[in-house]
Amino acid sequence: MRKAATLITTAVSAATLLGSLALTSDPAVAAEKKKALSVVEQGKQIAFNRKKGNCLACHQIAGGTLPGNIGPPLVAMKQRFPSKQALREQIWDATKRNPNTSMPPFGRHKILTEDEIDKVVEFIWTL
Amino acid sequence: MKSKTLILAAAAGLAAGAPLLAQAGPKEDLKAFREYYMKRFPGVPLDEFANGVYAIDAGMRAEWEQMEEFPPYELGLDIGKAEFYKKFKNGKSLADCFPDAEKGIKQNYPYWDPKRKEVITLELAINECRKANGEKPYKWKKGKLAAVSAYIGYLSRGKRINVVVPEDDPDALAWYERGKRFFYAKRGQLNFSCADCHVANPGRRIRANLLSPALGQVTHFPAYRKKWEAKGSGALAGFGTIQRRYTGCNKQVRAKPFKAQSVEYRSLEYFHTYMSNGLPINAPGVRM
Numbered sequence: 001m002r003k004a005a006t007l008i009t010t011a012v013s014a015a016t017l018l019g020s021l022a023l024t025s026d027p028a029v030a031a032e033k034k035k036a037l038s039v040v041e042q043g044k045q046i047a048f049n050r051k052k053g054n055c056l057a058c059h060q061i062a063g064g065t066l067p068g069n070i071g072p073p074l075v076a077m078k079q080r081f082p083s084k085q086a087l088r089e090q091i092w093d094a095t096k097r098n099p100n101t102s103m104p105p106f107g108r109h110k111i112l113t114e115d116e117i118d119k120v121v122e123f124i125w126t127l
Numbered sequence: 128m129k130s131k132t133l134i135l136a137a138a139a140g141l142a143a144g145a146p147l148l149a150q151a152g153p154k155e156d157l158k159a160f161r162e163y164y165m166k167r168f169p170g171v172p173l174d175e176f177a178n179g180v181y182a183i184d185a186g187m188r189a190e191w192e193q194m195e196e197f198p199p200y201e202l203g204l205d206i207g208k209a210e211f212y213k214k215f216k217n218g219k220s221l222a223d224c225f226p227d228a229e230k231g232i233k234q235n236y237p238y239w240d241p242k243r244k245e246v247i248t249l250e251l252a253i254n255e256c257r258k259a260n261g262e263k264p265y266k267w268k269k270g271k272l273a274a275v276s277a278y279i280g281y282l283s284r285g286k287r288i289n290v291v292v293p294e295d296d297p298d299a300l301a302w303y304e305r306g307k308r309f310f311y312a313k314r315g316q317l318n319f320s321c322a323d324c325h326v327a328n329p330g331r332r333i334r335a336n337l338l339s340p341a342l343g344q345v346t347h348f349p350a351y352r353k354k355w356e357a358k359g360s361g362a363l364a365g366f367g368t369i370q371r372r373y374t375g376c377n378k379q380v381r382a383k384p385f386k387a388q389s390v391e392y393r394s395l396e397y398f399h400t401y402m403s404n405g406l407p408i409n410a411p412g413v414r415m
């Protein structure tokens with residue numbers, strides 16, 4: 001966190017367009033980015049795994065095959081949810097918003113761990 | 128602690144989740160249940176619901192009709208028939224316990240026995256007949272029991288389900304109500320009720336599986352499933368009773384299944400079959 005802040009100040013003080021280029025070529029940031037990518041990738045794997053999220057049982061999701069259609073297609077998530085936290089709540093316990101939903105309460109019933117849910121949220125948020 | 132939350136969740140689901148069946152008796156329930164599906168699938172005639180998913184998906188129906196040209200259950204039905212007439216050590220047979228079988232009896236099961244104050248399913252009656260005649264009961268849910276029961280169902284093809292819930296008998300009503308509650312209660316780690324899949328979502332897909340309407344689900348049981356056939360071996364592997372299917376559907380949602388012929392499953396079968404009253408028996412049905 002602190003590292004990113006310093007980098008931004010540097011970029012700003014450089015006050016050039018090249019500043020942003022400098023950002024991506026910084027090895028620390030590149031590593032950070034790679035990690036961020038892989039969290040999304042892990043979230044995707046958890047979401048698609050039949051023994052884990054199995055979200056495709058009910059939702060069409062880009063990159064997934066043979067989706068079910070009990071739930072709506074998961075698209076444009078940033079427009080549908082005001083924050084990651086709100087999205088996380090939907091996944092943690094969908095019965096809060098709709099007591100009759102057939103979506104399983106992944107957190108409340110411990111179908112996924114908290115860490116797995118965090119990763120799934122990161123992935124779904126990209127959709 | 129955990130089970131308490133689950134029960135509470137189930138109760139909440141029930142209270143909110145049964146708009147179809149508000150404080151009504153069996154007759155009103157049946158009317159509402161049927162109307163719901165007729166509205167949801169306009170153009171599907173009532174009797175067609177006896178064909179499950181094949182009533183609502185043309186592609187799957189074509190595949191099914193092709194399978195029916197050489198029914199995969201025929202060999203097993205012959206074995207069921209042989210079992211039905213086979214002499215016990217005492218010279219009697221199952222056929223003596225079910226003297227009207229050839230005319231068709233499956234449509235009357237499960238029935239309420241007012242003396243015993245419990246619901247008797249066809250499979251229970253078959254095994255009780257064996258025991259009463261000094262024979263070992265069959266294993267539940269599949270194999271010979273399912274084949275004999277499927278044979279009795281086969282003899283009853285075309286007869287209309289006629290399950291009776293005597294509304295002046297509070298004990299019978301209590302069994303019915305327990306079955307109804309089971310059907311609408313969310314259960315298992317995945318938190319699904321039977322109704323979530325087969326009332327709220329028939330015609331939709333859960334992954335690649337098209338969900339069937341609950342109306343008409345019982346007519347073709349014991350059924351012959353290709354999935355069961357593939358898991359076992361021999362001519363009887365594909366057969367399974369309705370309670371075998373309940374077990375499977377409970378497991379899918381990571382709920383612990385109940386024992387075959389438990390009070391829970393018999394109650395469920397009582398309610399579930401009553402909801403298909405009037406539909407024609409077409410056992411054994413082939414399913415994937």
